Every structure is written in structure tokens, then in C-alpha cells.
Amino acid sequence: MRSKMRNFARAGVVAGGLGLAMVAATGVSSAYTYDGSDPSASGCASGASTVESATVKNSNVTFGTIELRYSLACHTAWARLTLNYTQGACGNAAAGYDCQHAYVVRNNDGRSYGCTIFQGQTQCYTPMVYDKGMTSFAQAQIDSAAGSADTRTAAY
16 A cells, blocks of 8 residues: 555656646746737737837937837737838848847746848838737847947837
């Protein structure tokens, strides 16, 4: 009888250890419905609005606008970066600077998604984060011949 109890106890320790390993492997951030989905392809962009925005600039140049877009129907948020110019060569040693990036970040767990504006483009938008009952913000990182800027919106 004692050996049967001991085997059950061992099985419980193994099962508990596997559960902890699974929690550790998934990380802190949770994956919710629509996390990482495209706002347009999912239909969430229809009826969405800009809930926060900020001008992306440094002391010399205004680069564009970063927006935090929100879909009330899907309870999702994403970032949209629009430059005041068409992106020139970027992202390689010959260009000398990086391409422009936007990010959406969910505050409660730090889950984030980004997009990049490549040569010839003026805009990009990120995949979405679900944020019903949570808050998120949008962030732009600019590195260009005219200088750099790191701007974020207020959280919503």
C-alpha cells in the first residue's frame, strides 16, 4: 500500500513539474483572440478610430505621425505610422541608417508587435493586440539622414 501511495506522489510531482515547465515556456504574456492578427484582413479596421496620436519629431525635423488605432467591435489596438515623406534607402550599411519602425505595446504584459516602413513607402501598421479591460500604446522609432526620434502615444 505504501509503494502505491509513493508512486501516486511521484506522478503528482512529475505532472506538477510538467505544468510549471509549460508555464515557463509560454512566458509572461498571454495570447488573446486577435493577438498578432492583421486589422484589415480580420475586419477589425472597419469602423476603427484613432484614440491617441503624437507628432514624431526631433528638435529640427517633423517626420510624421504615430497613431494608436482602436476597434471597439474587436476590442483591439494597433499602431499606424505615417511619414511626411517617402522612405528613401534604409536598412543597410550603404544607406547608413535604419528603416522607420512602429510598435504597439500592451501595458499589462508587454506583448508587442511591430511594422517597418521600407524604401518607397510612407506608411505601415502593426498587427493587433487584444486589449479589452487593458491599455496599450503606440511607439515610433525613426533613424534617418535628418536625425532620429523615439516617440510614443499616451496609453489607451
